[in-house]
Structure formats: C-alpha cells, structure tokens
Amino acid sequence: MEQKDFSVEDKIIHQIRGLSHMAFHGGGRKMGQMRIIKILYKKGDMSQKELQELLEIQPGSLSEILNKIEGDGLIRRQKNEQDKRQIDLELTELGRKTVEESKQKKADKQEELFKNLSLEEREQLSSLLDKLMDGWKLKCNGEDLGSHGHGAGCGKGHKGFEHRGGGHHKCKKHHKHHGEEHHPQDLE
Numbered sequence: 001m002e003q004k005d006f007s008v009e010d011k012i013i014h015q016i017r018g019l020s021h022m023a024f025h026g027g028g029r030k031m032g033q034m035r036i037i038k039i040l041y042k043k044g045d046m047s048q049k050e051l052q053e054l055l056e057i058q059p060g061s062l063s064e065i066l067n068k069i070e071g072d073g074l075i076r077r078q079k080n081e082q083d084k085r086q087i088d089l090e091l092t093e094l095g096r097k098t099v100e101e102s103k104q105k106k107a108d109k110q111e112e113l114f115k116n117l118s119l120e121e122r123e124q125l126s127s128l129l130d131k132l133m134d135g136w137k138l139k140c141n142g143e144d145l146g147s148h149g150h151g152a153g154c155g156k157g158h159k160g161f162e163h164r165g166g167g168h169h170k171c172k173k174h175h176k177h178h179g180e181e182h183h184p185q186d187l188e
Contacts, residue, residue, distance in 0.1 A: 022113060033069050034102060040075065040091040041099040047080065048087040074098055 006014075024031070039054065040046070046054075052062045066089070069075050074095035080086035091099075114122055 019113075023109075032065055033074075036065060037069060037074050037091060037095050038099055038102070040089060041096060045088060045090045048077070048089055051089060069095075 036051065036055075039051065048059075048062065048066070052059055055062065066075065066077065070077055072094075073092055076090045076092055077087050078090070080088050117125065
C-alpha cells in the first residue's frame with residue numbers, strides 16, 4: 001500500500017478537526033437543547049418569543065426543540081398571565097441540576113483533554129491558535145471563525161455564505177439558525 005505524504009498544514013487541519021470533535025461532542029444532549037437550558041439558567045425566565053429572537057431561529061424550529069426538552073422535564077411552558085397569546089419559559093429544578101452537572105462535566109472534560117500540557121504550554125497553544133485565526137479572519141473579511149467548530153472557510157451561499165466540504169456552512173448565522181453556535185461563554 002502506497003504511503004501518501006501529507007504536509008504539516010494537512011496534519012494541523014486534521015488535528016484541529018479531531019480536537020474540535022472531542023471538545024464539542026459526547027456530552028449526551030444536543031448542543032441546541034443545552035444552549036437553551038443554559039440561556040434560561042443564566043438569564044432566568046423569558047418568553048418563547050424572546051428566546052426565539054435571541055437564538056435567531058424560526059418559531060417552528062424552536063417549538064420542536066422546546067417540545068423535546070419540556071418532555072424531558074427540563075423546562076415548563078405556560079401562558080403569560082397578562083397576555084394569553086404569549087408563552088413563558090421557566091427552567092425546572094431538573095433543568096437547573098442538568099446545567100450544573102453539565103458545568104462540572106465540562107470542567108472535568110477540559111482537565112482530561114489538556115492534562116498532557118502544562119499551563120505554559122496551554123497558553124502558548126492558545127496564542128498560536130489566536131494568531132492562526134487572526135490570519136484566517138483577514139481572508140474571510142473579519143468573520144468570527146471561532147464561533148463554531150467546523151474549520152475555516154468563507155465565501156457565499158446560504159444567507160451570503162458558501163458550503164464547503166461535508167455540507168457544513170462556514171458562518172455563525174447558519175449555526176445560530178440551527179441552534180448550534182459554539183461560544184465559550186455558552187458552554188460554561
């Protein structure tokens with residue numbers, strides 16, 4: 001079998017993709033569902049309309065996700081006392097517990113993922129990745145490439161952005177639309 005020669009850049013892209021997958025997957029609950037219960041945990045009760053505007057997703061898509069997490073007992077939906085047309089969302093005690101457990105799992109997972117690196121090496125890696133992303137942002141007209149874990153890419157297509165490899169959009173708008181945006185503050 002013939003061995004292919006891979007450039008160091010190919011190796012880095014492969015490593016970034018693998019690390020991204022390990023960092024963002026395997027938590028059990030879908031990212032969009034966790035994001036919603038974390039938002040309710042941080043911001044408190046809010047209307048379904050407020051949440052829909054915050055997430056920038058279609059009402060039907062949000063209702064579908066809310067049905068799942070309500071069915072799991074993580075949130076409660078009820079009509080607003082003053083405006084019966086409005087639905088209010090409230091995190092249940094189980095929802096709060098789920099977020100708190102998620103925070104602990106995240107801390108444990110991060111410790112496990114980075115245990116082979118000293119603090120100095122972690123800071124150096126972070127600095128190098130910042131430098132790399134700054135260069136990619138320049139190529140992509142300033143788009144924040146750190147908002148999701150699907151690699152670097154820019155162009156035009158869905159809402160002004162292009163599909164690149166694997167059917168992934170390379171824009172945060174798409175990931176907001178599908179409730180998948182990965183912001184470090186959302187994952188705490």
